[in-house]
Amino acid sequence: MRVKLILPALTEAKSPFWRPIKYSLFPPLGLATLAGYLDETDEITLQDEHVETLDLEDDPELVVLQVYITSAYRAYELADHYRRKGAYVCLGGLHVTSLPAEAAAHADTIFLGPGEDTWPAFLADYRRHAPQKIYRSQQRSLLGMPPVRRDLIKRRLYLVPNSLVVSRGCPHTCDFCYKEAFYRGGKSYYTQLVDEALAEIERLPGRHLYFLDDHLFGSQRFAASLFDGMRGMGRVWQAAATVQSVLAPGLLEKAAASGLRSLFVGFETLSAQNLLQQHKKHNLNRSYEAAIRRLHGLRVMINSSFVFGMDDDDESVFERTVAWAISQGIETATFHILTPYPGTALWERMSSAGRITSHDWNLYDTRHAVYRPAKMDAAALQAGYWRAYQDFYRWGSILQSAGVHPGLGERLRHAAYAGGWKRFEPLWDWVIRARRVSSFLPLLESILAGPAGHSSPSLEPGREGASRQDALT
Ligand code: B12
Ligand code: SF4
Numbered sequence: 001m002r003v004k005l006i007l008p009a010l011t012e013a014k015s016p017f018w019r020p021i022k023y024s025l026f027p028p029l030g031l032a033t034l035a036g037y038l039d040e041t042d043e044i045t046l047q048d049e050h051v052e053t054l055d056l057e058d059d060p061e062l063v064v065l066q067v068y069i070t071s072a073y074r075a076y077e078l079a080d081h082y083r084r085k086g087a088y089v090c091l092g093g094l095h096v097t098s099l100p101a102e103a104a105a106h107a108d109t110i111f112l113g114p115g116e117d118t119w120p121a122f123l124a125d126y127r128r129h130a131p132q133k134i135y136r137s138q139q140r141s142l143l144g145m146p147p148v149r150r151d152l153i154k155r156r157l158y159l160v161p162n163s164l165v166v167s168r169g170c171p172h173t174c175d176f177c178y179k180e181a182f183y184r185g186g187k188s189y190y191t192q193l194v195d196e197a198l199a200e201i202e203r204l205p206g207r208h209l210y211f212l213d214d215h216l217f218g219s220q221r222f223a224a225s226l227f228d229g230m231r232g233m234g235r236v237w238q239a240a241a242t243v244q245s246v247l248a249p250g251l252l253e254k255a256a257a258s259g260l261r262s263l264f265v266g267f268e269t270l271s272a273q274n275l276l277q278q279h280k281k282h283n284l285n286r287s288y289e290a291a292i293r294r295l296h297g298l299r300v301m302i303n304s305s306f307v308f309g310m311d312d313d314d315e316s317v318f319e320r321t322v323a324w325a326i327s328q329g330i331e332t333a334t335f336h337i338l339t340p341y342p343g344t345a346l347w348e349r350m351s352s353a354g355r356i357t358s359h360d361w362n363l364y365d366t367r368h369a370v371y372r373p374a375k376m377d378a379a380a381l382q383a384g385y386w387r388a389y390q391d392f393y394r395w396g397s398i399l400q401s402a403g404v405h406p407g408l409g410e411r412l413r414h415a416a417y418a419g420g421w422k423r424f425e426p427l428w429d430w431v432i433r434a435r436r437v438s439s440f441l442p443l444l445e446s447i448l449a450g451p452a453g454h455s456s457p458s459l460e461p462g463r464e465g466a467s468r469q470d471a472l473t
Contacts, residue, residue, distance in 0.1 A: 002043045004060035004087075005031040005152075008067070008074040009049035010362065021421070021428035023050040024437045026163045027153040029212065030066055030093065030115070036146035037120045046152040049074070051432075056081060062126070066093040067103060069341060069364045079106040088131075090122070095361070097182050098343035100134065113137030113182060114168060116145055140187040142168065143196075147203070156438040163210045166197035166226065170214040172242070174268075174280045176307065179214060181343030189218055194225045201230065208445045209237040209259075217245035217255070224251060230258035236448045238303075240264035244282045246291040256298035261448040262331070262417075263295060264303040270321060274310035278346070292328050299410065299450060301331040301417060308385055309338035314375040318384035322391045329404030331414050332421060335388045336366035337381060338373075393422040409450060416447050 007028040012020070028048045035044055047054050056078075063082040067075040072095045079089045083106075092111030096103040103110050109131055111118050118135035125131045148164075155161040169179050169189040179188060192200075201209065216239040217223045223245075230237075236259045243265060246252055252260075267288055268280060275283050295302050306321055325333050340347040340356065341364065350356050350371050357378065358370040367385065369378035376384075391397060402414035420443075431437055 001039075001041075001062060002060045003035075003038060003045070003062045003064065004058065004082075005035060005044065005046045005064045006054065006066070006075075006078060007031055007048045007050065008065060008071045008078055010068075010070040010074065010365070012365075013050045019429050019432040021159065021425070021432065021437075024158060024428075024432050025160045026210070026212065027155070027158050027161055028066065029148065029163055029165065031064065032148045032150060032152055033145075034064060034115050034119050035149035035152055037123060038149075044149070044152060046149075048154075048157075051157040052154070054078070059085065060087050063087045063089045065089065065091050067091055067095040068093060069095045069098070069361050071095075072102075072361045076103075076106040083108070088126070092119075094178055094182050094341075097184075098178075098341060104133070109133055109135065111135045111137070113185065114140065116140075116142065136185060138186045140168070140183070140190050142166075142190060142192040145192075145196075147200070150203075157435065159437045159440055159444065160208065160210045161438065161441075162204045162206060162208055163212050164200060164204070165213050166200070166211065167191040167213045167216065167218060167222070169218075171218045172215070172280070172282055175278045175345040175349070176338060176340070178341050178344065180345065181341065184343075191219055191222045194222065194229055197226055198229045201233065201235070206441070206445075207234060207236055208441060208448070209235050211237065211239035213239065215241055215245070217241040217248070217251060220245070220248060220251055224254055227251075227254035227258040227260075233259070235259040236261045236445055238262045238264070238448070240266070242266055242282055243286045243288060243291045246294055247286060252294055252298060252300070256300055260298075260300055261450070262301040262303060264305060264334070265291065265295075266305045268305060268307045269310055269313070270324060271310070271312040271317075273312040277311055289328065292330065296329060296405065296410075301414070301448075303332045303334060304330045305334050305336070306388075307336045307338050308388070309369060309371075309373045309381045311374040313373070315380050315384060318388045319391070322388050322397075325392060326397050326401045327404070329401050329414070331401070331418050333388075333392050335385055335392075337369055337385050338371075339364050339366045340371055389422075393418065395419070395423065398423070413447060413450050420444075420447065 013023040031046055035046060038044055065075045065079055079091060083089050088108050090109045091103045091107040092115055096110050097112045100110055100112060114137050117139040118137050122131060122135050169183050171189045173180055241263055269275060272284060304325055308317055340350045355372045357372055363370050369381045373381050398415055398418045402411040405411050405414060
């Protein structure tokens with residue numbers, strides 16, 4: 001069978017004028033996961049429109065498209081194209097799960113939720129010529145799943161080819177998060193077996209890893225065993241977790257000892273009122289400053305996530321948030337405009353209050369206000385969002401924030417890392433066009449690893465030194 005898997009891109013990612021590095025970071029892991037269920041005899045093509053021009057003149061029998069909200073229109077265009085050519089088209093992913101009726105108009109079969117149960121079921125039905133129109137995921141498990149088909153990934157086109165997920169979902173339920181809508185009808189948080197996760201890590205070449213799990217520390221037991229197992233592997237890695245889990249005694253130390261060098265942390269807002277309204281209760285009454293001190297104490301850099309436009313935010317929120325982040329020595333920040341994704345509790349609340357102002361999914365990219373904010377107007381929200389990025393990433397701010405760290409090594413690492421992402425964007429644009437992104441991975445690894453001789457203070461003496469680090473780099 002000739003199977004084509006496509007990750008469609010939103011327009012911005014293909015711009016002939018500007019290619020932001022974030023679209024060349026991670027390969028299409030979800031599709032490579034689904035490819036693992038295909039037969040050895042199947043002829044498989046995997047294309048990621050973020051990094052390559054799609055070949056639309058081919059003649060696949062089965063087409064699989066992964067649909068995010070911001071790439072939905074493009075995905076439908078591609079689906080219509082291949083259906084006209086006589087291919088059987090499958091649509092799945094987050095947006096299909098949120099709005100199945102919309103997606104069904106462009107597909108032969110749609111899939112709701114994660115694919116580990118529905119996709120093999122469909123393949124069996126398809127091969128006996130009895131596919132259904134819709135498959136809903138119910139059996140949630142990662143046990144015994146086939147290896148991700150990484151051989152289909154064009155590693156040289158990505159800065160971070162070693163992305164992986166060892167869990168799905170998250171134990172929490174924040175109103176604005178995609179996850180409740182996506183995991184409806186089954187478990188919304190589950191993990192791999194530690195041994196299977198470690199085996200997957202062993203299979204990955206090189207040194208750097210990026211865990212794309214929503215909350216890698218979501219199960220303390222799982223995370224602690226994983227980090228114990230990773231110790232001595234000589235990896236440097238990045239991931240995402242919550243303030244609460246950072247404050248949990250012992251876990252962060254294990255993470256740092258196994259190579260954690262930068263953590264994405266969902267601070268989201270400095271307002272308790274906002275946290276309450278969005279049901280992000282696990283951030284309430286937690287000292288953000290204490291979490292930051294713990295991370296920096298273990299020499300873990302912080303990528304802080306902030307969401308602007310919650311109901312307690314007025315126009316002062318941008319300056320206040322940026323000033324606080326700089327004063328804390330936070331290395332990088334990701335700002336978002338609050339976005340009510342269809343299917344979420346936030347969407348329900350905004351819709352019933354008549355506050356949604358746009359149904360153009362292209363604008364649901366966390367950079368546009370698609371609803372009426374409570375304490376400022378939409379234009380002020382958008383302007384403030386862009387100002388926050390400018391203010392946080394100007395050289396003066398980077399140097400001020402780097403100066404908060406006590407050691408010269410940490411200051412230099414801070415400036416190199418923050419500057420590298422945002423101040424050298426023209427360089428990234430050139431590197432992407434020259435298709436040389438992967439040559440920058442060693443630089444990323446050495447910045448993450450930190451100053452020469454650096455090791456986490458929590459390491460047992462000699463432990464990391466005796467690792468397979470040299471063989472891996
Ligand atoms: C990596 C990532 C990116 C990467 C690349 C995406 C990629 N290579 O896949 C980059 C950096 C480019 C990116 C960009 C953006 N992202 Co993003 N990203 C992620 C992240 C962290 C991980 C995705 C991943 O690999 N997951 C692991 C794999 C195994 O799971 P999966 O991809 O979901 O695939 C499974 C299922 O979805 C399903 N499935 C998917 N397709 C199909 C098809 C069929 C036929 C079947 C059967 C099943 C199926 O089966 C797969 C296996 O279970 C997610 C958060 C998350 N945890 O998912 C956010 C996330 C997907 N991103 C999001 C957003 C908003 C964005 C941006 C708009 C952000 C911005 N402001 O710029 C942009 C634009 C995205 C776009 N291209 O349109 C939202 C999406 C919301 C939505 N409703 O669509 C998420 C959920 C983050 C969040 N918490 O809000 N992103
Ligand atoms: S903690 Fe993060 S991943 Fe978990 S539900 Fe909240 S926003 Fe989503």
